[in-house]
Amino acid sequence: MSIRSTIGVLALQGAFEEHCNILKSISNYNIIQVRSIEELRSCCGLIIPGGESTTMSLVASRSGLLGALREFCSNPNTAVWGTCAGMILLAKEASQTKKGGQELFGGMDMIVNRNQYGCQLESFQEDIPFNCINGGPVNGIFIRAPILHSYSDNKNIIELASLPSNPVDHSVAPQGHVVALRQANKMCTTFHPELTRDYRLHVYFVEEIVNKI
Numbered sequence: 001m002s003i004r005s006t007i008g009v010l011a012l013q014g015a016f017e018e019h020c021n022i023l024k025s026i027s028n029y030n031i032i033q034v035r036s037i038e039e040l041r042s043c044c045g046l047i048i049p050g051g052e053s054t055t056m057s058l059v060a061s062r063s064g065l066l067g068a069l070r071e072f073c074s075n076p077n078t079a080v081w082g083t084c085a086g087m088i089l090l091a092k093e094a095s096q097t098k099k100g101g102q103e104l105f106g107g108m109d110m111i112v113n114r115n116q117y118g119c120q121l122e123s124f125q126e127d128i129p130f131n132c133i134n135g136g137p138v139n140g141i142f143i144r145a146p147i148l149h150s151y152s153d154n155k156n157i158i159e160l161a162s163l164p165s166n167p168v169d170h171s172v173a174p175q176g177h178v179v180a181l182r183q184a185n186k187m188c189t190t191f192h193p194e195l196t197r198d199y200r201l202h203v204y205f206v207e208e209i210v211n212k213i
């Protein structure tokens with residue numbers, strides 16, 4: 001199977017099964033769960049799922065995958081989509097980490113604040129309008145979601161969507177309530193698109209990013 005035809009989903013922890021099932025249903029790519037360097041290197045695209053970023057980071061370090069993930073996420077010729085915890089791992093900096101912090105993969109020029117909307121009970125859903133997606137807003141499910149604090153003014157970076165409501169004040173999100181961002185072939189969403197039956201963001205990732213690298 002050629003590298004150009006395989007998309008992986010990082011399968012160390014979290015909602016990886018859901019992403020795999022959706023990718024299989026909407027694309028002709030070979031879809032694999034990634035747990036080793038060899039599996040990662042066989043992919044042209046990768047989804048880093050939601051879950052617990054500290055756990056994923058720890059498992060990645062202990063299994064010797066961290067270096068290869070960093071390389072993959074900073075390679076301009078790979079497509080990566082991080083959702084929720086996956087977005088935290090794609091950031092260059094994350095606040096609210098425990099003492100010692102977690103090791104991030106990096107890849108996007110942004111700073112995120114973990115768990116900034118509050119605890120599990122403060123999880124919420126909201127309809128999010130996306131300019132790049134036809135057919136009306138996407139229902140976003142936010143579970144102990146991070147907030148995008150800031151991102152560089154690099155012209156490769158585009159905002160894909162923002163929260164219509166303003167649940168937090170300006171000091172927490174000085175660049176607005178951006179919940180989906182794209183930087184060249186990397187994208188991130190602060191919510192969980194794999195938990196709804198709406199697969200349009202998966203289609204966007206495959207058609208607009210993976211297909212074009």
Ligand SMILES: NC(=O)CC[C@H](N)C(=O)O
Binds near residue numbers: 084
């Ligand atoms: N739903 C999620 O992915 C939660 C992310 C989690 N709060 C973290 O910090 O990693």
